[in-house]
Amino acid sequence: MRYPFLWNAPKQDYTQWPGFSPNGDDLLGLARNLGEVYGEFAVFEPTKERFGINYLNNNSAYFDGLRKLEGLIKQIGPPEWPWPVDTKLAEQGKAIYNRPTAQNGCSDCHGIRRGEVRLFTDQTWATPRIDVGTDTREWDILKWQARTGVFKDAPIIPSFPLRFFGDTGNALELLTTSVLGSILQNSFPPAATAMETQAKQLERFQALHNLTGGFHLPGQPSPSSKQAAPTKKNVFEARVLEGIWAAAPYLHNGSVPTLYDLLLPADRRPKAFKIGPAYDKVKVGLAIEQTKFDYTLNTTDCSDRNSGNSRCGHEYGTQLPPDEKKALLEYLKKL
Ligand code: HEC
Numbered sequence: 001m002r003y004p005f006l007w008n009a010p011k012q013d014y015t016q017w018p019g020f021s022p023n024g025d026d027l028l029g030l031a032r033n034l035g036e037v038y039g040e041f042a043v044f045e046p047t048k049e050r051f052g053i054n055y056l057n058n059n060s061a062y063f064d065g066l067r068k069l070e071g072l073i074k075q076i077g078p079p080e081w082p083w084p085v086d087t088k089l090a091e092q093g094k095a096i097y098n099r100p101t102a103q104n105g106c107s108d109c110h111g112i113r114r115g116e117v118r119l120f121t122d123q124t125w126a127t128p129r130i131d132v133g134t135d136t137r138e139w140d141i142l143k144w145q146a147r148t149g150v151f152k153d154a155p156i157i158p159s160f161p162l163r164f165f166g167d168t169g170n171a172l173e174l175l176t177t178s179v180l181g182s183i184l185q186n187s188f189p190p191a192a193t194a195m196e197t198q199a200k201q202l203e204r205f206q207a208l209h210n211l212t213g214g215f216h217l218p219g220q221p222s223p224s225s226k227q228a229a230p231t232k233k234n235v236f237e238a239r240v241l242e243g244i245w246a247a248a249p250y251l252h253n254g255s256v257p258t259l260y261d262l263l264l265p266a267d268r269r270p271k272a273f274k275i276g277p278a279y280d281k282v283k284v285g286l287a288i289e290q291t292k293f294d295y296t297l298n299t300t301d302c303s304d305r306n307s308g309n310s311r312c313g314h315e316y317g318t319q320l321p322p323d324e325k326k327a328l329l330e331y332l333k334k335l
Pocket residue numbers: 004005097101104105106107108109110128129130131132134135236237238239241244247249250251252253259262314316317318
């Protein structure tokens with residue numbers, strides 16, 4: 001899996017490649033950032049206490065810093081293509097980009113449209129979640145089970161209606177519970193709410209958060225009927241492509257080195273390529289020759305869509321004639 005680009009992170013309607021995480025207000029932003037910290041490097045040693053789980057025991061996450069970071073991300077914006085662009089050609093490319101999907105266009109899925117209303121002050125961009133035939137491995141990983149430890153018998157956050165962990169639990173539900181439980185405890189410390197059980201606090205938190213769209217996991221019914229949860233298998237999010245030139249290699253699993261290659265059918269995309277900083281301005285993405293690291297990524301074709309490195313799927317625009325592909329590439333540089 002590859003890191004998605006940062007500059008759109010606060011604006012997306014949903015986040016994480018499979019699009020299971022609603023996004024777009026400050027609370028959801030904090031949950032996203034805390035999830036990353038727990039997932040990557042935080043010290044997090046929750047204990048079982050009389051009032052429920054103590055999520056903040058020996059916890060190295062710095063909530064105020066994460067809030068501040070989110071404010072800074074909002075200011076980044078997409079990077080600008082630093083080299084000359086053929087403006088006339090790019091204009092032609094724009095017209096192709098804006099065609100309907102049936103005519104090899106892109107904007108039906110990647111265009112800027114308003115996402116769901118969470119807070120009226122926060123406007124998100126729609127991130128449709130669609131199965132476009134790409135690698136399926138990440139969906140398997142979402143189903144991983146883990147021993148629950150201190151979380152045994154604790155409420156799963158979010159769950160509607162409330163469910164409880166057994167001896168083992170879904171790893172993603174453990175992470176989500178850890179994140180939301182910590183935010184909850186950080187906002188309503190148990191000392192201040194000594195009479196309240198955590199289940200009661202959870203109810204309050206969910207009521208509060210229903211205002212802003214609520215959380216739900218893949219396969220769970222959505223808390224608000226307006227929301228379409230991605231219950232379909234193997235969907236990934238179609239992001240707004242601003243700054244896409246700087247985000248190679250492409251697709252959620254980073255299996256395609258350049259935008260030029262993405263506009264080729266899967267069987268003609270590179271079977272292997274090197275990862276590194278050397279850039280190809282013509283093909284828009286990773287250069288063939290890389291010297292910084294000695295790592296070659298081997299991709300699989302559509303006969304193995306579950307390898308984690310399959311270059312299969314997303315064949316939009318692959319049927320365009322060469323001159324139209326060239327124009328489209330020129331426009332993609334300017335996004
Ligand atoms: C029917 C919807 C749909 C259409 C039409 C479509 N895309 Fe996509 N696109 C997606 C989805 C879904 C993904 C995410 C797939 C994945 O990562 O596995 C995606 C991913 C991408 C990515 C990779 C993004 C990244 O960060 O790696 C690029 C680039 C892209 N599309 C370009 C285009 C272009 C150019 C067109 C038009 C020729 C186009 N798309 C048409 C749905 C669509």
